[in-house]
Amino acid sequence: MSSDRALLEVRNLTVDYVGEHSIARAVNGIDFDIREGEAFGLAGESGCGKSTVAFALARLTRLPGLVSGGEVRLNGENVLKFDKARLKAYRWNEVSFVFQSAMNALNPVIPVAEQITDVIETHNPGLGADGARARAEELFELVGIPPARLDDFSHQFSGGMRQRICIAIALALNPRLIIMDEPTTALDVVVQRDIIEQIVDLKAKLGFSVLFITHDLGLMIEFCDRIGIMYSGELVEVAPSEAILTNALHPYTRALGNSFPPLTGPRLRMEGIPGSPPDLRSLPQGCRFAPRCPRAMDICRVENPELRLYPEHRSQAACHLLN
Ligand code: SF4
Numbered sequence: 001m002s003s004d005r006a007l008l009e010v011r012n013l014t015v016d017y018v019g020e021h022s023i024a025r026a027v028n029g030i031d032f033d034i035r036e037g038e039a040f041g042l043a044g045e046s047g048c049g050k051s052t053v054a055f056a057l058a059r060l061t062r063l064p065g066l067v068s069g070g071e072v073r074l075n076g077e078n079v080l081k082f083d084k085a086r087l088k089a090y091r092w093n094e095v096s097f098v099f100q101s102a103m104n105a106l107n108p109v110i111p112v113a114e115q116i117t118d119v120i121e122t123h124n125p126g127l128g129a130d131g132a133r134a135r136a137e138e139l140f141e142l143v144g145i146p147p148a149r150l151d152d153f154s155h156q157f158s159g160g161m162r163q164r165i166c167i168a169i170a171l172a173l174n175p176r177l178i179i180m181d182e183p184t185t186a187l188d189v190v191v192q193r194d195i196i197e198q199i200v201d202l203k204a205k206l207g208f209s210v211l212f213i214t215h216d217l218g219l220m221i222e223f224c225d226r227i228g229i230m231y232s233g234e235l236v237e238v239a240p241s242e243a244i245l246t247n248a249l250h251p252y253t254r255a256l257g258n259s260f261p262p263l264t265g266p267r268l269r270m271e272g273i274p275g276s277p278p279d280l281r282s283l284p285q286g287c288r289f290a291p292r293c294p295r296a297m298d299i300c301r302v303e304n305p306e307l308r309l310y311p312e313h314r315s316q317a318a319c320h321l322l323n
Helices: 050-057 084-094 112-123 125-142 159-171 189-206 217-223 241-246 251-258
Strands: 006-018 023-035 039-043 065-074 095-099 177-181 209-213 226-231 234-240 308-310 315-317
Touching: 006 050, 006 209, 023 039, 023 050, 023 065, 023 209, 023 234, 039 050, 039 217, 050 065, 050 177, 050 209, 084 095, 084 112, 095 159, 112 125, 112 159, 125 159, 159 189, 189 217, 217 241, 226 241, 226 251, 234 241, 234 251, 241 251
Parallel strands: 039 209, 039 226, 095 177, 177 209
Antiparallel strands: 006 023, 006 065, 226 234, 234 315, 308 315
16 A cells, blocks of 8 residues: 655656767656555556666666756655765665576576575674574565575576575565565566565565566556556656546656556457657657657647646546647
8 A cells, every 4th residue: 555655755766878879868857755555557568668777777877877957855855965884874775676588597516595594684683694584584475476485596496586586685674665576477468467466565575665667568557556658768647547547637647548458348359559669869840759749739849748646536647639
């Protein structure tokens, strides 16, 4: 159950990729909050900037990427200004991560137990080896793996189990936010569903918030409380999940929704979205979606609309049609 209190406030976040001869603005001054206990999703086509946002929030942006502006506030503290010591406490204690490739990041020549207790002992030096082992057993139980398997090596587990181990490591220090970037993409659909159901249970039990990123809009709608739709580095709509398919305000959100088959009801022909997102190094003037938008007007090609709140819909959207 999420509250209205913001856990993480993202303000005017801007991320550039700096090339020798050009700069591509991958995230252009976006604002959003992740509330206490909320699952917040970021969706959009490949290259829209959603993973770049996740990396910036985790302070994992590496050159040629550069966080060139904005704030990410956790309880009023700007994460982007944290020094090394504060960053160490922020990562894993307050915010942890599960990435698509995480399950392949487990060290194949070290028993899994050691990899979990390492994280626990590094951040809780007072706990001791026995305490860390007991916590690792507890975490295995939480993610549904028998603790007797703690001393196995990663290759002895299936892909789904390896991803559960990564979720266990992410939970090790009781973080308040877990950033999950395509956490189930490499898994088959049945295992995907099992893992998502388990994350939902754990979230209800432990009360953490989630930033969830996936290209699977159906899965996201089922799992998230609210969803931000990104297009070409900007947020074009932020809405309760149930509104994304039934009451989307932005033409791009509607087009994205029409590109996914419904889970129930009659079989429909998928429409897709004609054209491609613009090159970030030479963006069109005005609304970035205008070259692909079936409802584009003259003003759309001149003025980029701002993200505004539409309280009657409990949504924010950036589109001239709504003004
Ligand atoms: Fe389409 Fe104009 Fe709205 Fe952009 S602002 S989505 S071009 S109607």
